[in-house]
Amino acid sequence: MREGPIRLPPAAYGGPVRRCDEPIPVRVWIPRARFGWTQFDGEADEWTDVAVHVTYRDEHYRTGRAWVWAGAVTRR
Numbered sequence: 001m002r003e004g005p006i007r008l009p010p011a012a013y014g015g016p017v018r019r020c021d022e023p024i025p026v027r028v029w030i031p032r033a034r035f036g037w038t039q040f041d042g043e044a045d046e047w048t049d050v051a052v053h054v055t056y057r058d059e060h061y062r063t064g065r066a067w068v069w070a071g072a073v074t075r076r
Contacts, residue, residue, distance in 0.1 A: 005066040006031040013051030013067050020045050028054045029072040030064070044073060 023043035031037050042056030052073045055065050 004032065005064055005068075006033055008051055008067040008069070010067075013048045015048055017046050017048055017053075020047075023055070025076040026052075026054060026073050027076055028052075028056055028068060028074075030054075030056060030058075030066060030068065041076065 023045045026042050026044045027039060028042045028044075029037050029039050038059075040056040040058060042054040044052045044054050046053035047070070050070055051067050052070050053065070053067050054073065055063060057063055
């Protein structure tokens with residue numbers, strides 16, 4: 001999908017992967033090939049030392065999931 005996120009490959013975020021008991025509300029920067037970096041509201045549910053797995057809703061109300069660098073995520 002051309003509007004979808006550019007995800008980090010598993011080798012980039014490494015491990016160990018830790019899971020949240022409850023998703024954490026976040027604001028996340030998602031890189032997309034066609035639009036560049038766009039910020040969305042989302043929820044974090046997993047993380048490593050360098051990356052966070054988020055679920056977000058884009059401007060068309062579609063749900064997306066992606067691993068992003070930890071610096072691209074802030075708590076709401």
